[in-house]
Amino acid sequence: MRNLLTVYRHTFRLCWKVAPLSAVANVVLIALMSGAAALTAASQRMLIDGAQTRTTVAIVAAAGLGVLAHAGTFILGHIQGEVNQDLTVRVGREIDLEVLALAASIPTLEHLERPDFLDRVTNLRRGTMMLARSVWSGAGLVGTAVSLGLSAWLLVGIHPALPLLIGFAIPLLVLISRGNRHQRRVRDRTAENERHERSLHDLCVRAESAKELRIAGSGPELSQRAMQLWDKTTGEIVRSRIHGAWLEAAGWLVMLAALGAALSLVLDLKDAGRATVGDVVLLITLTASLSGQIDRLVRSFSMVTDGGHVTGHYLWLKKYGATQANGSRPAPRELVSGISMRGVSFTYPGTSSPVLEHVDLDLPAGSTIALVGLNGAGKTTMVKLLTGMYRPDAGTITVDGIPMADLEPREWARRGAGVFQDFARLQFLIRENVGVGDLERLDDTPAIESAITRAGADSVVASVPDRLQAQLGLLFQGADLSHGQWQKLALARGVMRRRPLLLVLDEPTSALDPQAEHELFERFTEQARDAAQAQGAITVIVSHRFSTVNMADLIVVIESGRVAEQGTHAHLLASAGRYAQLYRAQADAYSDTPPTTAN
Numbered sequence: 001m002r003n004l005l006t007v008y009r010h011t012f013r014l015c016w017k018v019a020p021l022s023a024v025a026n027v028v029l030i031a032l033m034s035g036a037a038a039l040t041a042a043s044q045r046m047l048i049d050g051a052q053t054r055t056t057v058a059i060v061a062a063a064g065l066g067v068l069a070h071a072g073t074f075i076l077g078h079i080q081g082e083v084n085q086d087l088t089v090r091v092g093r094e095i096d097l098e099v100l101a102l103a104a105s106i107p108t109l110e111h112l113e114r115p116d117f118l119d120r121v122t123n124l125r126r127g128t129m130m131l132a133r134s135v136w137s138g139a140g141l142v143g144t145a146v147s148l149g150l151s152a153w154l155l156v157g158i159h160p161a162l163p164l165l166i167g168f169a170i171p172l173l174v175l176i177s178r179g180n181r182h183q184r185r186v187r188d189r190t191a192e193n194e195r196h197e198r199s200l201h202d203l204c205v206r207a208e209s210a211k212e213l214r215i216a217g218s219g220p221e222l223s224q225r226a227m228q229l230w231d232k233t234t235g236e237i238v239r240s241r242i243h244g245a246w247l248e249a250a251g252w253l254v255m256l257a258a259l260g261a262a263l264s265l266v267l268d269l270k271d272a273g274r275a276t277v278g279d280v281v282l283l284i285t286l287t288a289s290l291s292g293q294i295d296r297l298v299r300s301f302s303m304v305t306d307g308g309h310v311t312g313h314y315l316w317l318k319k320y321g322a323t324q325a326n327g328s329r330p331a332p333r334e335l336v337s338g339i340s341m342r343g344v345s346f347t348y349p350g351t352s353s354p355v356l357e358h359v360d361l362d363l364p365a366g367s368t369i370a371l372v373g374l375n376g377a378g379k380t381t382m383v384k385l386l387t388g389m390y391r392p393d394a395g396t397i398t399v400d401g402i403p404m405a406d407l408e409p410r411e412w413a414r415r416g417a418g419v420f421q422d423f424a425r426l427q428f429l430i431r432e433n434v435g436v437g438d439l440e441r442l443d444d445t446p447a448i449e450s451a452i453t454r455a456g457a458d459s460v461v462a463s464v465p466d467r468l469q470a471q472l473g474l475l476f477q478g479a480d481l482s483h484g485q486w487q488k489l490a491l492a493r494g495v496m497r498r499r500p501l502l503l504v505l506d507e508p509t510s511a512l513d514p515q516a517e518h519e520l521f522e523r524f525t526e527q528a529r530d531a532a533q534a535q536g537a538i539t540v541i542v543s544h545r546f547s548t549v550n551m552a553d554l555i556v557v558i559e560s561g562r563v564a565e566q567g568t569h570a571h572l573l574a575s576a577g578r579y580a581q582l583y584r585a586q587a588d589a590y591s592d593t594p595p596t597t598a599n
């Protein structure tokens with residue numbers, strides 16, 4: 001309940017921020033409407049009683065009051081519905097943006113690969129409207145309670161037992177909240193299926209996956225699977241709704257029986273001369289409006305409880321974000337000793353075997369380090385730990401002696417730059433595609449051009465008519481590029497940031513020919529040396545090409561999550577270990593002579 005109130009306060013603040021006038025109007029309209037239903041019933045009793053006593057003034061006054069109350073209920077209800085809808089959409093959008101910003105601001109990556117996190121975000125995104133709506137339902141709940149109080153007061157006037165009628169709303173509410181609870185459980189349970197269905201759907205309609213699907217002929221199979229998942233998910237949701245509808249119907253039957261009993265009581269009272277015809281009409285009118293009020297109460301109650309559930313996800317996300325950003329020490333502006341890993345082990349969430357185990361490694365300030373090893377050895381994972389995207393399960397990583405966990409994570413992230421093998425194809429203008437590598441210089445054309453030149457991407461820009469202003473990607477009728485061209489732009493984006501302390505190049509040139517890659521790395525190594533001298537910057541390269549690797553100051557061979565060997569190219573070749581074996585295997589593959597077995 002406290003959580004719900006916290007989020008309501010926050011949501012009211014959002015309402016005030018996005019549409020203060022509508023928020024005030026909504027409160028006033030809800031207050032006015034809560035009195036209108038009771039006023040309608042009271043005017044009818046006055047009308048009947050006035051007719052019996054033939055008091056013209058009373059009849060005219062009652063008729064005027066009735067018309068006013070009816071028109072008020074209708075007109076105010078209509079306006080309130082519109083105002084409410086507008087507020088719900090605007091506030092829902094605001095909450096949606098908040099959720100996205102919150103999820104994107106978490107400096108680590110782990111949550112994006114945790115199914116429970118993704119399910120919560122799915123439910124949260126499904127439920128932002130619900131949350132926004134539930135705030136006004138909470139206000140509506142108060143309004144309806146006031147309206148029911150007025151009705152109870154009118155009922156007491158006929159017979160003191162009649163207000164008990166309102167108490168029959170309780171079993172109805174209990175049954176409905178039971179149905180809602182069941183529906184919420186089903187929604188949570190089906191979130192994973194929904195994500196799965198969406199990913200299959202995306203695979204079927206995205207250009208990137210189209211080639212593989214066409215050649216394998218697997219499109220129909222995948223769309224069939226997506227369909228089955230959709231049927232399963234919606235089937236479960238529909239069944240839970242039907243279940244809820246049955247429970248609600250049972251509650252209403254009880255309520256109707258109570259209304260029938262009340263009516264028969266008032267008819268008996270009238271026969272005994274202890275009630276007027278006006279009282280009978282009042283009860284009938286109240287019965288009709290009571291049903292409406294209780295129905296509103298029930299709907300508001302459902303929305304409030306649904307909102308409470310979504311609130312749980314929302315607060316969880318906020319708390320999770322806060323726990324992931326708990327370091328507060330400023331990141332150094334230059335490196336003196338470098339980065340060290342001591343006893344570092346790491347297992348991906350949801351898996352059981354460690355990817356890195358007891359890694360001890362020193363990355364001296366000002367050096368270029370190459371990580372080599374077979375596929376799946378753990379090279380990219382090591383880079384993810386060094387950049388702070390994941391935290392080790394055991395051991396420590398220090399930056400100039402400061403534990404990385406103590407550093408303000410966003411600040412450390414800002415000290416890094418680079419490009420990953422699974423780079424993004426950002427379908428923006430070319431200048432934006434590159435500029436987002438350093439948001440502060442998004443509009444700095446010379447900086448963008450310089451990054452493009454350093455990444456060897458000048459030919460990519462020259463190949464499209466509008467140059468830097470060219471729109472990229474087929475989604476927006478822009479130019480489509482080859483894989484290698486996209487990669488060159490990703491590389492330019494990766495080197496946009498000025499003076500990073502840690503530059504990571506994780507197979508950034510896998511789509512380039514060996515000659516282009518070699519030239520590029522020569523250029524990078526030169527620049528890295530300048531940065532190294534100026535501020536002790538470290539460059540980490542992950543590559544399978546030994547022509548690139550041998551330029552590094554230190555080569556680290558990773559094997560099954562451990563450091564197998566380290567040293568310079570010459571040292572490792574001389575020691576005739578794993579590196580020498582891998583190097584010769586590649587050299588043989590490029591030569592005309594048959595491969596030798598390295599021993």
Ligand SMILES: Nc1ncnc2c1ncn2[C@@H]1O[C@H](COP(=O)(O)OP(=O)(O)OP(=O)(O)O)[C@@H](O)[C@H]1O
Nearest residue numbers: 113348351355373374375376377378379380381382
């Ligand atoms: N997000 C993830 N969740 C679970 N396991 C993962 C994840 N990412 C990688 N792995 C596993 O961790 C191991 C190491 O992966 P990593 O990407 O670090 O290897 P790598 O040495 O960079 O390989 P490659 O040369 O193929 O790029 C692999 O067995 C991989 O399956």
